[in-house]
Amino acid sequence: MNITRREFLKVTGGLVTLSALGGGGLSAYQGVALARNTLMPTGSNPDPARLAGPVREFKLTTAVTPIDLGTGEFKAWTYNGRPVGPELRVTEGDTLRVVVTNNLLEPTTIHWHGVPVPNTMDGVPDMPQPAIQPGEIFSYEFKAWPSGTYLYHPHVGHQLDRGLVGPLIIEPKREPGNYDREYVLMLDDWATVDGGGPDSPERVTDHMGHGMMGGGMMGGMMNGMMGGMMGQQPAAAAGSGPLLEPVYDAFSVNGQVAATATPFTVKQGEKVRLRLINGGATTVFGLRLAGHTLTVTHADGRPTEPLAVDVLRIGMGERYDVEFTADNPGRWQLYDIISSMPLTTVLYQGVNSTQYSGDNLAQNFRWNDYSLLAGLPEEGLSPLSASGPADETFDLVLSGGMMSAYWTINDRIYPDTETIVAALGQRVRFNYFNQSPMPHPMHLHGHFFTVGSRGLRKDTVLVDAHMGQASIEFVADNPGMWMHHCHNIYHAEAGMMQVVQVG
Ligand SMILES: [Cu+2]
Known part of the structure; x- marks a missing residue:
């Protein structure tokens, strides 16, 4: 499909149009999105025969340290004192052990984004493993499976945005690719100045919301218009309510x-x-x-x-x-x-x-x-050909940001959002409807899901801005309490999270 830059900016939230205020109609692009409806399930039960490998141990220390991206030194929250956590590279079947020493002044965790780990290793505080307290050491340990490009980061507050993120690469036992050279590129956004920079314990943002609408002249104009309405909300008063997105420089x-x-x-x-x-x-x-x-x-x-x-x-x-x-x-x-x-x-x-x-x-x-995008069949994962109706379907309306500093799933704010309960082995479908002017990358822990009708497996699906829609389907095959949330950290912390209880 071909697209112009203007259309691209619209669905990615990079361009704010006034029609967003009134809801607006569907673009031709979004019409195509609506046609995606036949989904296939995916599974994430490792085949034990594939999982024989050595223990590979890594050490990560969290601390507040000076870093320099090339823009001058500032303090950030880091793994091992670097602006990006070290690359953890293992082979499928290895046991990955990561010993974390928390030298921050607040609790932290590590979430292994995309890896279907056991629930106790998933790094969401008290679900069920408690967070790592300041001064404490905790070892995460799990089978590295399946192969792929992943990332790790805390699942506590806005810690990811203060600098705590790193790459996790699980290589396949046999590499089918015949490339000559490989690079890992970790992209990151930084607010090195706004609110005191990443180390600021309480980044104070303008609640009239610069950054809220994606910045830019248009964003500023809209924020000015919205200011009066937002100011009437007690929860959005300075010093209370969720943090808004800072200005990234x-x-x-x-x-x-x-x-x-x-x-x-x-x-x-x-x-x-x-x-x-x-x-x-x-x-x-x-x-x-x-x-x-x-x-x-x-x-x-x-x-x-x-x-x-x-x-x-x-x-x-x-x-x-x-x-x-x-x-x-x-x-x-x-x-x-x-x-x-x-x-x-x-x-x-x-x-x-x-x-x-x-x-x-x-x-x-x-x-x-x-x-x-079409997925390829994979050993150890449920075949892509199994199709049929989902056992449970949930319509999830994503909203917020316009009249409020909060972001919602079906008009509710975490922890008040619905807990989705699925029996082990059930096939679950989520239909997303985005009623907001920003895109939402929705991430499900502990599982892969399919997007669209061609077996595309993912763990994070970007739901387009401005009435964008998407549907995912997954087999609830990893028992535990799992997070399902927007991966805009500010949206997640401002309500756009819910729990999926499996088994
Ligand atoms: Cu979001």
């Missing part, structure tokens, strides 16, 4: 901003794999590697049929593995078409130019709309 790849980043080097003729991870708190990226077509091979770690795209949309918590052929020598920018921000540089060996090569992005470009 730096975007990093692996902890470096583009201006000072070491380029990712490639050699002409190579096939290059990029593992792209969105570790940002609130930013949806529309990634464009100038001069190149990217071929999607994995979504949220799960293999897909190859899909060639000009722009890769990636929401918070999402991962995509992509490949490109290094056939266009130059110094190329990886940039975000939503904000037009440069992110990093891909440099061919032997190219000495200090100037970026010019891009040739088509007016109507191809991107990774979910309806274009």
Whole structure:
């Protein structure tokens, strides 16, 4: 499917239109989204025969430390003192043991985003494992399965946005890809100044809401209009109610901003794999590697049929593995078409130019709309061919942000949201309806789900802004109490979370 930049900005929330206030009609793009309805289930029971591997131990220490993204030193909350947590790389079947020392002044946890771990290792405080208290040490331990690109981060407050996020790579026992070179790219958004920066214990934001509408001139105008109404809500008064999104002034790849980043080097003729991870708190990226077509091979770690795209949309918590052929020598920018921000540089060996090569992005470009992505069958996961009606269907209306500082699921704010109860083995379907002007990357813990009718497996689904819809289906096969929430950390903390109780 081809799309113009303007249409792309609308569904990704990068462009606020006045029609948002009145609800507005459906675009042609969204009409296509509505046609997705036949879903297939997925399962996440590991095949024990595949799970024989050594114990691999890593140590992570959380603390407040000075870091420098290339914009000057500031204090952030870090793993091992770095702007991005260390890459944890293991092989499928290994036992991953991570010993966490909490040197923060508040409790923390680690959530292994996307990995269907046992409930006790999922890192949601008191569900059921208590948080790691200041000064305490806790060891997470679980079978690394299945292979894929994941991320880890705390599941406490806004800690992720203070800097605590890192990549987790589980390699397959046999790698089917024949790429020559691989890079992991952790994308992150930073408010290094606003509210005192990431280390500020109480980031005070303007409750008239800069950032709420995605920023920009239009956002500012709208926020001004909304200010009066919001001011009448006691819960949104200064010093109470949820924090609003801060103003982000730096975007990093692996902890470096583009201006000072070491380029990712490639050699002409190579096939290059990029593992792209969105570790940002609130930013949806529309990634464009100038001069190149990217071929999607994995979504949220799960293999897909190859899909060639000009722009890769990636929401918070999402991962995509992509490949490109290094056939266009130059110094190329990886940039975000939503904000037009440069992110990093891909440099061919032997190219000495200090100037970026010019891009040739088509007016109507191809991107990774979910309806274009098809999953591949996987050993150890439920076959994709099993189809039939869901045992339970839940319609989930996502709303908020316009008249309120809160974000809701079916008009309720966590912990007041409905707890979804599913019997072990039940097939559950969620139909999302987004009545808000921002996109919501909805993430389910402990399970994979399918999106659309072509067996696309994921764990995070971006529900488009402005009346966007999406449906997911999963087999409730991992017993426990699991979080289901928006991966915009500010939305989650302002109510857009619920519990899914399995078994
Ligand atoms: Cu959200």
